[in-house]
Amino acid sequence: MAHTNKIFEQRVLNIAYLDAEQRHVDARKLYLESKLKSLADIQLTMIPSVDALAAARYDLVIVSASHIPGEDFERWLDTFCLRMKAHVWIPALILATLESRQLESLLKKIVHQNWYFDIVDPQHMDSLPIRVANLIRIHDHLQELQRYDDELTVLTQRLAEIEGQLDDKQPQS
Helix, strand or coil, X not given: CCCCCCCCCCCEEEEEEEECCCCCCCHHHHHHHHHHHHXXXXXXXXXXXXXXXXHCCCCEEEEECCCCCHHHXXXXXXXXXXXXHHHCCCCEEEECCCCHHHXXXXXXXXXXXXCCEEEECCCCCCCHHHHHHHHHHHHHHHHXXXXXXXXXXXXXXXXXXHHHHHHHHCCCC
């Protein structure tokens, strides 16, 4: 039996899968799930909407946008990015079939997003291992930044308390 080289040996990846057409289970979804399981131990949770991301901690969200026609994709992406603003700590892999010119036209807009995602054609999943590994590393870095932000907030509050105590001890003139 061949040994599978998994991304993380002692970690279960918690992955959310968002699909507006969840009622369909097709070969691509099954292939994606089996490919992900070959990369890492995963907990794959189907979610009905972006709002469901708040219910648990996810390492990655995979979004099926294959049903979005190419001419509507940019508008869909704009709306989706706005909805993801509350979840900037969770990177995403968006599955969509786009032409090269469409991807190029999105470049400037994507550069200015405050959220990390990648777009991959569901017909071409050869790069999935590298894309997932990169997005998980981004997730881990974002989590570290969030911990720093939380710690900085605590330290700032503590500093304000100490300054308040010092002001209380100053003699009034």
